[in-house]
Structure formats: structure tokens, C-alpha cells
Amino acid sequence: MSVFGNAVKYLNEGNVHVVISILNTDYVIRLIKEDGKMVKDMEIIHNSVSFVNFVMIPLLFGYYQYKEEIIKMTSEDILRLSENLFNVRPKHRRVKSNFSQFAIKAPNLTIISYDRENYCLEIKPKEGFMASNLSKCSKCYYCLKQVLKLQENEVINISGYCPLDLFSGERKRMRKALLNLIKNPQNNFKLFKDGNIIYNETSNVNNFEMLIRNMTPYNSLNIFLDIIIEILLGDGISDIIIKESSEKNDINPNTEKCYNDGHQLPTNCFLNQLLTLQKLSENINLDLVTKNDDFQYVLNLLKDMRELNINLINMDDQKKFFETIDPLYLAMISAVAKDCSIMICLSNETHELYPSITIKDKSLSYKMSVTDLEPKSIKSLAKRKTTEQKLIELYEKK
Ligand SMILES: *[C@@H]1O[C@H](CO)[C@@H](O)[C@H](O)[C@H]1NC(C)=O
Numbered sequence: 001m002s003v004f005g006n007a008v009k010y011l012n013e014g015n016v017h018v019v020i021s022i023l024n025t026d027y028v029i030r031l032i033k034e035d036g037k038m039v040k041d042m043e044i045i046h047n048s049v050s051f052v053n054f055v056m057i058p059l060l061f062g063y064y065q066y067k068e069e070i071i072k073m074t075s076e077d078i079l080r081l082s083e084n085l086f087n088v089r090p091k092h093r094r095v096k097s098n099f100s101q102f103a104i105k106a107p108n109l110t111i112i113s114y115d116r117e118n119y120c121l122e123i124k125p126k127e128g129f130m131a132s133n134l135s136k137c138s139k140c141y142y143c144l145k146q147v148l149k150l151q152e153n154e155v156i157n158i159s160g161y162c163p164l165d166l167f168s169g170e171r172k173r174m175r176k177a178l179l180n181l182i183k184n185p186q187n188n189f190k191l192f193k194d195g196n197i198i199y200n201e202t203s204n205v206n207n208f209e210m211l212i213r214n215m216t217p218y219n220s221l222n223i224f225l226d227i228i229i230e231i232l233l234g235d236g237i238s239d240i241i242i243k244e245s246s247e248k249n250d251i252n253p254n255t256e257k258c259y260n261d262g263h264q265l266p267t268n269c270f271l272n273q274l275l276t277l278q279k280l281s282e283n284i285n286l287d288l289v290t291k292n293d294d295f296q297y298v299l300n301l302l303k304d305m306r307e308l309n310i311n312l313i314n315m316d317d318q319k320k321f322f323e324t325i326d327p328l329y330l331a332m333i334s335a336v337a338k339d340c341s342i343m344i345c346l347s348n349e350t351h352e353l354y355p356s357i358t359i360k361d362k363s364l365s366y367k368m369s370v371t372d373l374e375p376k377s378i379k380s381l382a383k384r385k386t387t388e389q390k391l392i393e394l395y396e397k398k
Pocket residue numbers: 034035036098
């Protein structure tokens with residue numbers, strides 16, 4: 001199997017895409033399943049890629065951290081690929097075995113470079129502030145939802161992780177958040193080595209420290225946590241120097257309430273930008289959302305941006321965007337920001353394309369990116385409202 005001369009590896013698939021990794025490269029390809037109504041789908045795919053590239057990424061980073069690309073393959077290539085992938089795909093998925101000649105090329109966010117040793121931490125931080133509708137419960141959305149999930153047997157243990165700790169900007173509380181994620185990762189925390197999962201919810205928590213000790217330049221959990229915290233408090237492009245903290249790793253007992261005394265995030269830091277986007281939902285009255293157009297809004301949003309001549313890597317344009325764009329679109333951007341994952345890659349040596357981290361006398365490179373930035377359906381707003389009401393009822397019953 002090969003694409004443009006490189007061997008490929010089947011990774012996974014959903015209803016719409018098959019994801020393959022191109023070996024010995026730094027990118028992945030999402031093949032698009034074809035089922036006849038291609039012209040309409042192409043427009044949706046194109047809009048989805050533009051939404052990621054020109055809305056979410058510049059809003060999060062202030063620069064084009066990466067870009068997804070639509071590529072075109074020859075019909076022979078795609079036919080061969082479809083035949084070759086057939087046997088490695090799950091049986092129930094094989095009913096759709098025709099792929100579009102158009103595919104989405106995206107960087108492999110779990111590695112810095114395929115010829116290095118790469119560790120990558122994936123954090124799905126969820127909603128980092130107290131939603132005004134929930135403040136009467138004194139618990140944030142994530143923590144309330146844990147109670148619901150326990151009741152519905154979706155989780156075995158309530159997580160001690162509170163997003164408000166991670167987004168607090170206080171190193172001590174951020175450390176507590178990370179330790180709680182290690183203790184009970186659910187789907188919010190994963191560690192990869194060279195693209196393969198080595199720690200997730202199925203792993204033994206006692207192994208985590210050992211895994212970290214094997215990561216050549218870091219060798220202690222303390223240093224590892226310091227590195228992650230400094231990257232999250234940084235802007236994603238600056239070099240970082242770490243002085244080992246004297247913090248102990250004991251996890252404080254969980255308190256009943258989620259601390260909600262504001263945050264101390266530096267203005268230009270990545271987490272602050274993510275939080276700002278998440279909070280955009282606070283300005284919209286969901287009762288007014290009657291449109292049921294699913295994804296049509298993406299087209300309208302992109303069109304409005306073109307008409308207003310808005311380029312979101314420009315800070316003045318960002319301001320104009322927030323002031324003029326339909327609050328519904330802002331709520332949809334917020335929904336994506338609340339559900340995305342942060343990918344923090346660490347290489348075992350420096351790489352000229354990426355910023356460095358220096359610990360004592362050792363330097364290495366890091367790369368921070370964000371994944372799961374595809375637009376969500378308008379329906380997700382209604383779903384959020386329903387869940388929110390359920391959580392409030394649950395709280396009031398107790
Ligand atoms: C899939 O491709 C085959 C071969 O090109 C073609 O005969 C068939 O009609 C296609 N099916 C769909 C659903 O497009």
C-alpha cells in the first residue's frame with residue numbers, strides 16, 4: 001500500500017472518514033467515503049477545512065499553527081488504496097468502500113518528527129470556567145457531569161480533575177489537575193510514544209511514573225509536570241527554561257466545591273486564549289436558537305468573514321470579529337473550544353523548526369497543537385441545554 005511512494009498504515013475510521021498514517025512522513029490522511037451525493041459533501045468538507053484553518057487555529061494561536069489541506073489523488077491510486085485497505089478494515093465498515101479522490105491531509109500531531117523519539121501528551125481539558133447557569137450549584141459543568149456519569153454507570157469513579165484548576169493559572173492547582181488526570185484519565189488524558197498510546201484509562205496508575213522516568217531527558221514526574229505547566233502557560237512559540245520546582249506530588253483531598261475565584265492566566269498565554277473562546281457561549285440566549293441547519297452556518301460564517309475582510313491572525317480583526325459576528329456562530333466556536341484536545345509533543349533532542357525547552361543543561365523541542373477543531377452541528381447547542389437542565393435537577397434533588 002502506498003500514497004505518493006510511502007507505505008501507509010490504517011489507523012481507524014468513523015462514518016465519514018478513514019484515517020491512514022503515511023509512514024516516514026509527518027502527516028496523516030483522512031480519506032472521505034463516497035456515497036453518491038458527492039457534490040454537496042465536497043462543499044461541507046471544504047467548509048470544514050476552512051473553519052479549522054481560518055477560524056479555530058488563528059483564534060487559538062494568533063498564527064497559522066498548522067493547516068489542513070485538501071489533496072487530490074489519481075483514480076488509480078484511490079482504487080488501489082481502497083482494495084488494499086479492504087481487509088484491514090472492520091467488517092461492518094466495509095459496506096462503504098469507495099473513497100473520494102479528494103482527501104484531507106493533516107499533520108500528525110502526536111510527533112515532532114518521525115526520525116526522533118517523540119512523546120505526546122493529549123489533554124481534553126473541557127470547560128474551564130463556571131457557567132453562569134451553574135454557579136448556583138457551586139460545581140462546574142465537568143464536575144456535575146461526573147456525578148451524572150457515575151449514576152448512569154458511564155464511569156466507575158468520579159474524577160478528582162476539575163477544569164477550573166487547570167485553567168486557574170496557579171501552578172499548584174494546575175499540578176493538582178494534572179495529577180488527578182493521571183489518577184483517573186477517562187478520555188481526558190493520554191500519553192503517546194511515537195504515535196502509539198502508552199498510557200490511558202486502561203493503564204495502571206502506578207506505571208505512569210515509570211513511563212516518565214524512561215523518557216530520556218526528563219526522568220522525574222516533577223520535571224515532567226513542570227514542563228507541561230510551563231508550556232500551557234506559554235504562547236506555543238517561545239523558548240522555555242525550566243527551573244525544577246520543589247513541589248511535592250501529593251494530591252490534595254478533593255473539596256466539595258470547584259474553586260471559582262477567577263484565574264491568573266497571563267493574557268498572551270495559550271490557555272487564556274482557549275478560555276476566552278470557551279466563554280463566548282455565555283453571551284447567547286439558547287432559547288432563540290431555532291435554526292436547524294446543522295452545518296449551513298459554517299458557510300455563512302465564512303461568507304461574513306470574507307465580506308467583512310476579516311483575517312483572524314490580525315488582532316484588530318479578531319476584535320472586529322467578536323463585535324460583529326452573529327452570536328450564534330460565536331456559540332458554535334465556543335462549543336468546539338470546550339471539546340477540543342491539546343496535544344503537547346516533546347522530542348528527545350532539539351529540532352530547528354520548533355521552540356526549545358531547557359532543563360538544567362539539556363535542551364529539547366516541544367510542539368503544542370490542538371485537535372478536534374472541526375465544526376459541530378447546531379444540534380449540539382440543544383443537547384448542551386438539555387444536559388445542563390438535567391445536571392441542575394440532579395443537584396437540586398440532593
Ligand atoms: C464504487 O466504485 C465502483 C467501481 O468504480 C462502482 O462500480 C460503484 O458504482 C461505486 N459505488 C458507489 C456507491 O459509488
